[in-house]
Amino acid sequence: MATVFDRILSGELPSATIYEDERIYVFMDAFPQTLGHCLIIPKRAQPDLFTMPDDDLAYIIQFSKKLAHALRKALSPDGIRVMQFNGEAAGQSVFHYHMHLIPMWHEQKMGGHGDKAVALEALQATADKIIEVLDV
Numbered sequence: 001m002a003t004v005f006d007r008i009l010s011g012e013l014p015s016a017t018i019y020e021d022e023r024i025y026v027f028m029d030a031f032p033q034t035l036g037h038c039l040i041i042p043k044r045a046q047p048d049l050f051t052m053p054d055d056d057l058a059y060i061i062q063f064s065k066k067l068a069h070a071l072r073k074a075l076s077p078d079g080i081r082v083m084q085f086n087g088e089a090a091g092q093s094v095f096h097y098h099m100h101l102i103p104m105w106h107e108q109k110m111g112g113h114g115d116k117a118v119a120l121e122a123l124q125a126t127a128d129k130i131i132e133v134l135d136v
Contacts, residue, residue: 004094016120018131023042034110038100038127040060040064045096070131070133083099
């Protein structure tokens with residue numbers, strides 16, 4: 001069964017793209033917990049950390065550092081949460097490995113995931129700010 005990420009990768013569902021190459025796709029979370037909440041997914045889908053090839057994991061981790069720098073430059077957060085869930089009991093809801101980068105500001109409360117969708121145009125506007133400073 002196709003996941004929402006498979007549907008995004010196939011172009012069936014729209015997304016606010018930040019970056020794409022032959023190995024990964026990076027985009028804004030449609031239900032962000034904070035401004036700038038974005039996701040990195042591999043194009044070679046695996047359900048979780050346990051099944052991900054080491055080279056793909058290394059590539060995603062290395063790119064996450066570039067993306068974190070771009071988030072810091074574009075949005076000036078006080079910190080960035082990097083999160084990844086494995087298994088339903090751990091909170092994983094899409095069984096296609098993915099990493100969240102979530103900008104955080106002092107005294108800000110993080111919204112619940114899936115609480116409220118944000119319009120694609122607003123997400124792309126934030127993505128464009130990140131793209132402008134992303135060093136790839």
